[in-house]
Amino acid sequence: MSDTPGYNSGVSRDPAADLLAIAVELERAGEAAYRVRAFRRAAQTAAATDPADLADRAAQGTLAKLPGLGEVTARCVAESLAGEEPVYLRRLLATAGTPLDEAVEALHRALRGDCHSHSDWSDGSEPISAMADAARALGREYLVLTDHSPRLTVARGLTAERLEQQLAEVERLNAGYGDGFRLLSGIEVDILDDGSLDQTGELLGRLDVVVASVHSKLRAPTEVMTPRMLAAVADPHTDILGHCTGRVLRREGGGSATETRPESTFDAEAVFAACADRGVAVEINSRPDRLDPPKRLLRLAVEAGCLFAIDSDAHYSVQLDWLRFGCERAARCGVPVDRVVNTWPLDRLLAWTNRERG
Numbered sequence: 001m002s003d004t005p006g007y008n009s010g011v012s013r014d015p016a017a018d019l020l021a022i023a024v025e026l027e028r029a030g031e032a033a034y035r036v037r038a039f040r041r042a043a044q045t046a047a048a049t050d051p052a053d054l055a056d057r058a059a060q061g062t063l064a065k066l067p068g069l070g071e072v073t074a075r076c077v078a079e080s081l082a083g084e085e086p087v088y089l090r091r092l093l094a095t096a097g098t099p100l101d102e103a104v105e106a107l108h109r110a111l112r113g114d115c116h117s118h119s120d121w122s123d124g125s126e127p128i129s130a131m132a133d134a135a136r137a138l139g140r141e142y143l144v145l146t147d148h149s150p151r152l153t154v155a156r157g158l159t160a161e162r163l164e165q166q167l168a169e170v171e172r173l174n175a176g177y178g179d180g181f182r183l184l185s186g187i188e189v190d191i192l193d194d195g196s197l198d199q200t201g202e203l204l205g206r207l208d209v210v211v212a213s214v215h216s217k218l219r220a221p222t223e224v225m226t227p228r229m230l231a232a233v234a235d236p237h238t239d240i241l242g243h244c245t246g247r248v249l250r251r252e253g254g255g256s257a258t259e260t261r262p263e264s265t266f267d268a269e270a271v272f273a274a275c276a277d278r279g280v281a282v283e284i285n286s287r288p289d290r291l292d293p294p295k296r297l298l299r300l301a302v303e304a305g306c307l308f309a310i311d312s313d314a315h316y317s318v319q320l321d322w323l324r325f326g327c328e329r330a331a332r333c334g335v336p337v338d339r340v341v342n343t344w345p346l347d348r349l350l351a352w353t354n355r356e357r358g
């Protein structure tokens with residue numbers, strides 16, 4: 001990185017060089033071409049603009065009005081001018097030089113279980129036993145069954161009574177498995193409008209693992225969504241925050257993806273800080289139509305010190321094998337293996353979900 005003499009105080013960095021460095025890193029990491037182009041274009045603009053003009057605009061917050069700059073690239077320029085390594089560049093460099101394939105393999109090998117799956121009791125397509133058998137065939141040591149909660153009627157969410165019945169069924173099935181595998185009880189519980197969870201505390205307290213997810217009013221403004229999510233993270237029963245942005249992707253022919261349901265907006269820094277503080281894991285949802293959180297947020301959660309759960313969110317048994325997609329994203333974003341709760345042995349996982357929460 002350059003130490004170009006500063007435009008005013010002598011401590012500025014060269015914004016064009018920083019933007020170009022980001023483009024190079026994005027390209028190396030195999031990120032989408034349009035994103036690489038955006039940073040290259042921004043670098044050209046920064047290089048072609050009078051340094052004094054850039055400094056003025058940074059002071060007035062009007063950098064993004066320059067043709068070729070957007071909000072993200074303008075922030076990078078402002079940080080460079082202030083003499084700071086742009087946060088975007090810092091996060092990319094944190095994972096540069098890691099042989100990606102090896103990191104993905106290591107992470108995938110380290111996974112012992114899966115903390116998010118559905119059966120035909122809610123909107124999954126196969127019986128519980130078929131899901132468990134498939135997980136065993138994949139060499140998993142545990143599978144958490146997380147069918148939906150009552151309010152998600154479109155997904156045949158389980159009433160308290162049906163969840164009680166399911167607990168008995170899980171117990172019955174476990175009696176037939178040997179030492180090497182355990183089916184864990186769980187739920188994907190809806191985060192209600194006020195941030196409370198859509199099941200009784202008594203029942204949630206009896207489950208092995210609780211995944212809490214937002215499935216409704218995903219377009220609510222940040223001022224509504226942030227306190228809602230913070231309340232759910234603060235609930236003593238929450239273990240994992242499911243697919244945090246709720247986005248849905250559609251695969252294009254060439255393997256690229258476009259969002260068909262955009263990310264919901266919330267103060268990710270505040271929510272991830274709360275997760276780190278409460279020991280709640282941020283889910284890395286491996287479904288090809290979700291891949292949630294997006295990588296920039298995943299990097300933010302890594303920096304915040306969060307735990308993670310790499311989950312399949314399988315609705316068919318073959319989908320249990322999707323964890324590799326989550327591993328790929330986790331490795332790209334520098335998620336440390338030991339912070340992934342489903343690399344932990346069963347007893348450590350259960351000690352974590354039964355933890356004291358102040």
Ligand SMILES: [Zn+2]
Nearest residue numbers: 188213242243
């Ligand atoms: Zn969900």
Ligand SMILES: [Zn+2]
Nearest residue numbers: 116118188313
């Ligand atoms: Zn789910």
